[in-house]
Amino acid sequence: MTWRRLRPGETDHEALWLGVSLASLVIAWLWLRLGLPLPRCAFHDVSGCACPGCGTTRCVRLALGADFGGAFRINPLAFCALGAAAAYDAYAATVLALRLPRLRGDALPAWAGKAARIGAVTAIAANWVWLLWRGV
């Protein structure tokens, strides 16, 4: 991982994902504010079992209400993803505001990529087991 300036024509991921993140937040807030129906899980309705994404909406609502423990218990992976998104947004806002170099993984070693892949699959599977065990 290196810190460097954007190259000509390179996608500005920080601006892009910060914008998407903020827009999603505004829409989610409006959605809840208007009392619109919350999504139901088709997989859960059909099978009676939680899907790997079940509890995400409740997790977000609890986290926004500052009940971090409850949010973590509902869906640990969604809670971690929410935290990661918040950290990335803070980083993106900082580098954009201060015009700092960006963090880029131009030449990640092969083992790092493989470890990340295995880690991601393991995390999803472990989270799913947790959801099924908890009966979310």
Add this chain to the structure above:
Amino acid sequence: MNWYYDQGGQRQGPVQEAELDRLLASGAITQATLVWCEGMANWAPLREARPAGGGGGENVPEGWIRCTATGRYFPPSQIVYLDGKPYSAEAKPGIVQGVMQGGMLPSGNESLRNGPAWEQRAELGFFPAIWQTIKGVLFDPARTFETMKREGGLGAPLGFAVLLSSVGGIAAIFYSVVLQLGTGTLLPPEARQTGMPFDPATMGIGLMVGLMVFMPLFVLIGTFIYAGIQHLSLMICSGAKQPFETTYRTYCYAAGATGIIQLVPFCGAYIAGIWALVALCIGLAKTHEIGVGRAVCAVLLPMVVCCVLVAVFFGAVMGIAMSAAGSR
């Protein structure tokens, strides 16, 4: 591949390989001109940045031009331009075969990726470009994505996806409401009996209009979120051979072209969903140059993991539309 070059201290570009060759042949730039492209840490003289034969290390004589098909360099006298791109006599058998078999110049080189038609809407015209792109993605996705530009910005594909998916999405809501009005099953029984925080009696028509008005915004944000998930999924499946931009462009063209199928009354949304998956699998396989099996795994992974986002959001939108219509 897009190149930038230095001219009088000013950055010029981006230009494609073929254009760079033309500039070289015309003398506008030389092998000593500083250039830069994606993947380079710093600006470097052209002779170092782009060695002959794609890195073979040949010493390219001044003014020689790179053949689009073979990647080798030839004197200008041995080069002909087809569709604006330079080809050598050596490549003639392959070109003839490609034209005879597929009706197009042989691909396999980045400079041959100049599609889809939407990217040339300035020359083709707005509606012909849309039509040709839809036709290409729906009926010949392999060739369409084989020749799709993998770089070139997010704006054009975003515009395509927002335009067509919004039209399709609005039509799907409209048809759903009409269908439910006809059958008299607008609200689920529990909503009718107990009432819900969302009260269709007071929000019906306003919400319908609001959903339709904000549909482009939903599609806009949705393209980034879904393409981002798709790219992560490709990374997990070891299939992300190109940057996010390529995945995003592929997703937008696949989703946009198939999204318009929702104009077909009642069953259009279901057909569009399935067709989009097929187009996306083929598209990712062609643009990332990975096997179809790996592309299918990458496309299905978010469906399994994020079925809430994929299936239920759509269901919620339909539910709102139906509820809204039920108030009338």
